[in-house]
Amino acid sequence: MVRILRGLAHKYFSDEEAVILFLLLVAGTVFIIWFGAMLAPAIASLIIAFILQGLVAKLNRLGIPELLAIIGVFVVFLGGLIGFLFGLLPLIWTQVSNLAAEAPRIIGELQTYLELLPQRYPQLVSVEAVNSVYQEISTEAGRLTQWLVSFSLSSIPDVVALLIYIVLVPILVFFFLKDRRVLVNSIARLLPPQRPMMVRIWHEVNLQCANYVRGKALEIVIVGGVTYLAFKVLGMPYAALLSLLVGLSVVIPYIGAAVVTIPVAMIGLFAFGWGSQFIWVMVAYGVIQALDGNVLVPILFSEVNNLHPVAIIVAVLFFGGIWGLWGVFFAIPLATMLKAVFAAWPVKETVPPPTIEE
Template sequence: MLKIIRRWIDRYFSDEEAVLLLVLLAVGLVVILTLGAVLAPMIASLIIAFLMQGMVVRLKSLRVPHWLAVLITFMVLMASVAAIMLGLLPVIWQQSTRFFAELPRMLREWQELMLLLPERYPSLISEAQVEQMMSITSSELGYVGQYIVSFSVSNLPVLATVLVYFVLVPILVYFFLKDSQSIMRWFAGFLPEKRPLMSKIWQEMNQQIANYVRGKAIEIVIVGATAYVVFVLFGLNYSALLAIAVGLSVLVPYIGAAVATIPVALVGFFQWGWGPEFVYLLVAYGILQALDGNVLVPLLFSEAVNLHPVAIILAVLVFGGLWGFWGVFFAIPLATLVKAILYAWPIGVKEAHNQELQGQASHDTEQSEA
């Protein structure tokens, strides 16, 4: 047993770089778990800068000076944020207010439909079961209402923090874009000069994560905007809210599309009933999801590493449980990172060990010749 453990340690930790990489991963995990809330502006700024770095690189490839490329990228980012704040948020607020005002009517209609089930299907469901289900739903909705009221009253200081973030995050994004190369050189100064294992993992992951994150952001915008246009053309209520839900649903593969279908179908049903408009809406929504899965995703993620669906769902559950929204967003890149580390670790350690043996052999040869 001790020999097996010793062989495993020699395989994965015989090189000092492997031990250093393990320490860095452990320190990074501990920092995020313990100081994630404090470092939220820094992490958000890094993510946004990472998303916008592609535009800087593209502008520099057109022989635009670095400072001008950073300035143009930053201005595009600020214009996008201003457009969202001035154009989208008022619509969302208006539709959210209208939705909560009409929610009691929807609940009454739902209760009437539920009460008809025991009459039509007495062998499947009883009136007592329906009343129990309605009681549970009413109590849960009451808890939600109490939480919203308590959140709006007791968390007013959060608004001040949000305002600070609106000032702090753009400043951090600008400096991350402007000084990205010097920051990388500064960080590399703490690492060993020869780092084949880290270089192998970095080269394997950098392009793939960049493509995935930028592609996922583009997919959210395209799917959300297309869904909004479709919902507006059908005259569906709460088009902006539902379009945002559909756009964000692409974050969770295989599950998000199914979950986003529920509110779309419910709002369409309460608005039109079992009419032809409801059927046309579901058909159009199905076509949108089919185009997203079979056309848009292959175009945006053609260079992404293929992961098994079980691995993707497991990554969503694990990282989403650890870091919430951002864990879900980065579930696939993080799973790809874990996969790359598991595959590159023994190979990189073996290559480093071989290089050390070759260096020692050449040194011995030089001494013997001398």
């Protein structure tokens, strides 16, 4: 055992920089686990600024001064935030409320469909199983309706906290963009003066994560926007709510698309029944998913090292278990960052000389 541990230490931690970087990664992970909820606005602002920095860099390459590029990008971000808060968010909330109000009718139609299953497939589906599924669905729908009704004066503290975040996040994003070099240099002064390995890993992580995060943000907007237009043209109810879910589903490859297909199919079925309109909705949804996976993703992520599907599922399970919903949301960027770190990590292949005891 001692020989194995000594071999691993010699192979992966023979470089002093590697030891320092490992300690920094461990300390950073512990810090985020303990103080992540407290510093959520700062972390969210840092991620948003990281995404917007790519657009600032492109404007700089076109000859636009950096400060003017930062102001222009920040104004676009602020306009998008205002449009989301006062345009898209009220529409989504209205559709969620309408969906909750129609829950009894949907549950009634679902019961009708479920009651037919034991008659058509008596060997596969029993009446007891149908009653159990129906009871679970009714309970969950009742909880959702009760939560929507109870969203009143008792939620004022959460609304106030949300308003504080809405004010803090844009301010932090602006200063992260404006003083990016100052902040990076302040952190760099705490590191060893000679750090070629850290610089190489930083460039690799920055390239992979920047391409992935910015590409994902653009993919969410494109997929969500195209889905909204398609559903509106086809007369699909709750188009804004469903398009938001479809757009966010691309954050988790494979799993997200499979999960979001269920509410899309259910709402389409309850709205149109087993008819041609329902078939057209599902065909349009399938075409969007196919174009996203086979055309849009290769274009947006041509420079990103693809993760194996098993690695994606493990990352979602692991980070989701640690940080809940936020862990699921950022599982793939974190896995991409870890893969970039491992790819650039210095590895010494030579075997260490035996000790005297050996």
